[in-house]
Amino acid sequence: MREITDEKLEKYFKMTEEAIKIIKNGMPPKRSLLYDVAKDFLLMIESYYKDAKSFKEKGDYVNAFASLNYAYGWIDAGVRLGLFNVGDDDKRFTLAK
Numbered sequence: 001m002r003e004i005t006d007e008k009l010e011k012y013f014k015m016t017e018e019a020i021k022i023i024k025n026g027m028p029p030k031r032s033l034l035y036d037v038a039k040d041f042l043l044m045i046e047s048y049y050k051d052a053k054s055f056k057e058k059g060d061y062v063n064a065f066a067s068l069n070y071a072y073g074w075i076d077a078g079v080r081l082g083l084f085n086v087g088d089d090d091k092r093f094t095l096a097k
Contacts, residue, residue, distance in 0.1 A: 004061040012068045013056075016049055019075050019092055026085035038083040045074045 023042070028034040052067035078084045079093045086093050 004065045009056065009061055009065060009068075012065065012072075013052070015092070016052075016068050016071050016075075019072065020045060020049065022086055022089070022092070023075060023078065023084035026087075028083065028085075034083055038078065041074055041078040041083055045071050045078075048074065 023045075027038050027042075048067045048071035052064045052071065055061070055064035055067060075084075076094045079086055079095065086095070088095070
C-alpha cells in the first residue's frame with residue numbers, strides 16, 4: 001500500500017488522543033524536578049498533534065501522518081524515561097527495558 005487512507009489516519013489520531021489523555025493523568029507531581037521536563041515533552045506532543053490536525057485539514061495526509069508519528073515518538077520517549085506514569089500499559093506504550 002502506498003497511500004494513507006482516511007481510516008488509517010483516523011486510527012492514528014484516535015490512538016494519539018487516547019495516549020495524550022493517559023499521560024496527562026500520569027504527570028509527575030508539580031514539585032518534582034521532572035515536572036518541568038514532562039511539561040516540555042507534553043508541549044512537543046501537543047504541538048505535533050496540532051500540526052497533524054492542520055495538515056489533515058489541508059488534505060496533506062502524508063505530513064499529518066508524519067506529525068502523529070513524531071507526537072507518539074515523544075510520548076513513548078517520555079514514558080520510557082519515566083516522565084509519564086502509564087502503569088503497566090504495554091499495549092499502547094513502549095515499556096520494555
